[in-house]
Amino acid sequence: MSLSSDAYLQVNRAIFSLANAYRSRMQREGRDTASGLNLADRSMLMVLGQHAPVAAAQLSQMMDINPGTISVYVQRLVQKGLVERTQSEQDRRTWRLALTPAGEAAAQETHHGAAAYTQQFLSPLTDEQQANFHNLLLKVVHELGYDWI
Numbered sequence: 001m002s003l004s005s006d007a008y009l010q011v012n013r014a015i016f017s018l019a020n021a022y023r024s025r026m027q028r029e030g031r032d033t034a035s036g037l038n039l040a041d042r043s044m045l046m047v048l049g050q051h052a053p054v055a056a057a058q059l060s061q062m063m064d065i066n067p068g069t070i071s072v073y074v075q076r077l078v079q080k081g082l083v084e085r086t087q088s089e090q091d092r093r094t095w096r097l098a099l100t101p102a103g104e105a106a107a108q109e110t111h112h113g114a115a116a117y118t119q120q121f122l123s124p125l126t127d128e129q130q131a132n133f134h135n136l137l138l139k140v141v142h143e144l145g146y147d148w149i
Helices: 005-028 031-035 039-051 056-063 067-079 101-121 127-143
Strands: 083-087 095-099
Touching: 005 039, 005 101, 039 056, 039 067, 039 095, 039 101, 056 067, 056 095, 067 083, 095 101
Parallel strands: none
Antiparallel strands: 083 095
């Protein structure tokens, strides 16, 4: 049996609320100002930590972010000394992106913080409910094309 329109709307609101709560908590706790890294920066570090070295075009496609926007994000992380660009030897027009040692440390700190925060907000669920939520969420995001997760 399919959900009602109202139930689908509740799911949509819940997804928005989770994303907004994450962003708000980072701001409230001062994590973005203390580190100088915002949510977009941290997202890029997490993806690069899993897939680097990667071309900017691939990163743009993986994250479903406009290439121009990816360029701005990458440039900001390069200026902070967290990401480095190296020219591909196979195709001199392509630049590969990788984390610097400082970027790797920032990515690790981001991973630990994200895992701890996620564990906290899933704490009202039983272990079985958390496992089910995890599996269902992965199924949905993979269907949306986010295979890097």
